[in-house]
Amino acid sequence: MVNASFGTVNVEVEGEAYPVVLAPGFEGLGQAVAAVLPAGRIVVVTNDVVAPLHAAAAEQALRAGGWDPAFVVLPDGERHKNLDIWRDLVGRLLDVPVDRRTPVLALGGGVTGDMVGFAAASVLRGVPFVQVPTTLLAMVDASVGGKVAVNTIQGKNLVGAFWQPRLVYAPFAALETLSDAELRCGLGEVLKHAVLGGEGPFAALEADAPALRNRGSEAVARAVRASVVCKAAVVAADPRELGVRATLNLGHTLAHAIEAVAGYGAIRHGEAVAMGLMAVTKYSEAAGWSHSGLSRRVAGLCVGLGLPARPADDLDRDALVRAVAFDKKRDRATITLVVPAAIGQVVLRNVPLTEVPALVDALFES
Ligand SMILES: NC(=O)c1ccc[n+]([C@@H]2O[C@H](COP(=O)([O-])OP(=O)(O)OC[C@H]3O[C@@H](n4cnc5c(N)ncnc54)[C@H](O)[C@@H]3O)[C@@H](O)[C@H]2O)c1
Ligand SMILES: [Zn+2]
Incomplete structure (x- = not known):
């Protein structure tokens, strides 16, 4: 039976459209790339964890579509998403050699996509970029929207570009x-997109939560599609993050603080997003900005997806307050919070820094 959630979502950004193909496996990859770019040489960049798992399937599919793939394998991990590896990658692309029309394909999670996208944006002043996300987080978030970047010692994602892919091909196989922990990481962003997306997507995710936890393929496909549709609509309205795209930061002010205070990697990003989303919803409901009962409803879905609704009691509250107050979105004596007034209705609110302790307290409320 054909799953209605496979197929294509079109993303339109600044007058150019590209397809996000949701596919059961790698089989159609070569043809999908050939549908948007003339077949020939292509450089596949992946990492040393993903390569042994999926490079052979990607290679076979690319060859079947008429492509001649060269492979570059990077070291795995966020700590390698840096300018040293970027310089090495750009050198290896030039050595292939690439020309202005040679596509560069990122095969891997969000780290690979961000790094390879920034190299594709830079080498020869920009070559065609293709994303093949292999984590749930990369499928529902990192591979859509054209933000590509690397980290520096000053912080995460501080050097980069907006460089839209010509195609995103998400092979669910x-x-x-992927480990359960990595899957949960993506589910945090799926939850966020459902709150942003509105009553329909939220209710659909509520119904699918048990199947998603068991990795039911149709439920996964529906969740990825709904997330991509939500993010694509926001990105289309505001490609350069000058306005409404900031709503994608829902839950992230506290999430970034939680990750920093717990130590990066100790609490996974998606779990931190779930906790941050819960806290801002509870805080906003107490302030009378959200419909009453909203936080209970979001908490129900959070738990239903197997995500934590609050951190352990021993997470350092004072350190969280300091971390939120130094969030990069800080504007003098206020922070800008993305607040859900209702499912599908988020607003930006400037909150005085003196309110940050109350926001952090909301994090720990049951
Ligand atoms: N550009 C954006 O808009 C955007 C949005 C959100 C996140 N990001 C970035 O994405 C990154 C996080 O992405 P992530 O969570 O995918 O991390 P990741 O790329 O590090 O992947 C997580 C781990 O899973 C491994 N992996 C990947 N695919 C696998 C598979 N199919 N089976 C088994 N293991 C697999 C990876 O090698 C890695 O070890 C961060 O650097 C973040 O800044 C970017
Ligand atoms: Zn996030």
Whole structure:
């Protein structure tokens, strides 16, 4: 039976459209790339964890579509998303050699996509970029929207570009090798997109939550599609993050603080997003900005997806307050919070820094 959630979502950004193909496996990859770019040489950049799992399937599919793939394998991990590896990658692309029309394909999670996208944006002043996300987080978030970047010692994602892919091809079979922890990481952003997306997507995710926890393929496909549709609409309205795109930061003010205070990696990003989303919803409901009962409803879905609704009691509250107050979105004596007034209705609110302790307290409320 054909799953209605496979297929294509079109993303339109600054007058140019590109397809996000949701596919059961790698089989159609070569043809999908050939549908948007003339077949020939292509450089596949992946990492040393993903390569042994999925490079052979990607290679076979590319060859079947008429492509001649060269492979570059990077070291795995966020700590390698830096300018040293970027310089090395750009050198290896030039050595292939690439010309202005040679596509560069990122095969991997969000780290690979961000790094490879920034290299594709830079080498020869920009070559065609293709994303093949292999984590749930990369499928529902990182591969859509054209933000590509690397980290520096000053912070995360501080050097980068807006460089839209020509195609995103999400092979769901790749998720079979993903750990439950990595899957949960993506579910945090799926939850956020459902709150942003409105009553329909939220209710659909509520119904699918048990199947998603069990990795039911149709439920995963529906969740990825709904997330991509939500993010694509926001990105289309505001490609350069001058306005409404900031709503995608829902839950992230506290999430970034939680990750920093717990130590990066100790609490996974998606879990931190779930906790941050819960806290801002509870805080906003107490302030009378959200419909009453909203936080209970979001908490129900959060738990239903297997995500934590609050951190352990021993997370340092004072350190969280300091971390939120130094969030990069800080504007003098206020922070800008993305607040859900209702499912599908988020607003930006400037909150005085003196309110940050109350916001952090909301994080720990049951
Ligand atoms: N550009 C954006 O808009 C955007 C949005 C959100 C996040 N990001 C970035 O994405 C990154 C996080 O992405 P992530 O969570 O995918 O991290 P990741 O790329 O590090 O992947 C997580 C781990 O899973 C491994 N992996 C990937 N696919 C696998 C598979 N199919 N089976 C088994 N293991 C697999 C990876 O090698 C890695 O070890 C961060 O650097 C973040 O800044 C970017
Ligand atoms: Zn996020």
